[in-house]
Amino acid sequence: MTRVGVVTFPGSLDDGDVQRAVGIAGAQPVPLWHGDTSIGEVDAVVVPGGFSYGDYLRCGAIARFAPIMADVVHHAGDGLPVLGICNGFQILCETHLLPGVLTRNESLHYVCRDQALTVERTSTAWTDGYEQGERIVVPVKHGEGRYVADDETLDWLEGEGLIVVRYAEGNPNGSFRDIAGISNEAGNVVGLMPHPEHAVEDLTGTPGTDGLRFFTSVLRSLVG
Amino acid sequence: MARVVVDVMLKPEILDPQGRAVQGALTRLGLSGVTDVRQGKRFEITLDGTLDPERETALNRLAEELLANPVIEDFTLRIDEGAG
Numbered sequence: 059m060t061r062v063g064v065v066t067f068p069g070s071l072d073d074g075d076v077q078r079a080v081g082i083a084g085a086q087p088v089p090l091w092h093g094d095t096s097i098g099e100v101d102a103v104v105v106p107g108g109f110s111y112g113d114y115l116r117c118g119a120i121a122r123f124a125p126i127m128a129d130v131v132h133h134a135g136d137g138l139p140v141l142g143i144c145n146g147f148q149i150l151c152e153t154h155l156l157p158g159v160l161t162r163n164e165s166l167h168y169v170c171r172d173q174a175l176t177v178e179r180t181s182t183a184w185t186d187g188y189e190q191g192e193r194i195v196v197p198v199k200h201g202e203g204r205y206v207a208d209d210e211t212l213d214w215l216e217g218e219g220l221i222v223v224r225y226a227e228g229n230p231n232g233s234f235r236d237i238a239g240i241s242n243e244a245g246n247v248v249g250l251m252p253h254p255e256h257a258v259e260d261l262t263g264t265p266g267t268d269g270l271r272f273f274t275s276v277l278r279s280l281v282g
Numbered sequence: 283m284a285r286v287v288v289d290v291m292l293k294p295e296i297l298d299p300q301g302r303a304v305q306g307a308l309t310r311l312g313l314s315g316v317t318d319v320r321q322g323k324r325f326e327i328t329l330d331g332t333l334d335p336e337r338e339t340a341l342n343r344l345a346e347e348l349l350a351n352p353v354i355e356d357f358t359l360r361i362d363e364g365a366g
Contacts, residue, residue: 164299208353
């Protein structure tokens, strides 16, 4: 059975929901602890949302130096699928696995709502179950989700087709170019602010199950 | 004892919504003519002994890697000669 590691930091909130989503997708969730130095025998890793280390200093700035992250970064370089959600996306930016940074929402308000997204890049380990241009609805909940990078980086992301999901029907945080999620060039590392793990069941996922394919995609990419 | 002060500020081109909110509050509280507020962070780092070049180099590196994110922030590092 495919094993998907889910990292827990002090202050992680969504590790339980990610583990549940991984299980629903048909893989075995493997809890990983921030203080461990090895990810062990896993086929993919999810860095979940929350407020790691209390968001002190900057979101993700201290989690970046957690012992487990060195091993995650090492294996990401070898092609290990890594997904960062919300605070996990902030951490992946701080580790420089992904360019740019997430800053305080332009409105200064914490935003929690169902959010329409357009899937733009499907040639990643986490999104190949979607159609390019597909409109999905997934919850967002964050106070610091405004993606910021210099124009050169933004043009490069656009030119290489590395923008994975973009906000549709309204930008919740002032993110540059409506960016909700990006990937590295190889497509094994993806980070996004919206929470696909909160949209995997009809009972509780108000918008439906549009998020589930992030987790089934990685199974397919590992098996295929 | 040595003391080092690191000031971290958002780069000028990065929008500072917190600074803007503070600017609004200053104006509401009766201060006229406020044209801009930028909010930053200040770190006061106290070390034992004297600051040798090795530790100063390490501090500069860590200011860039940990205390500031060079994508959006600039920092200045100065040794507080008054300490100790």
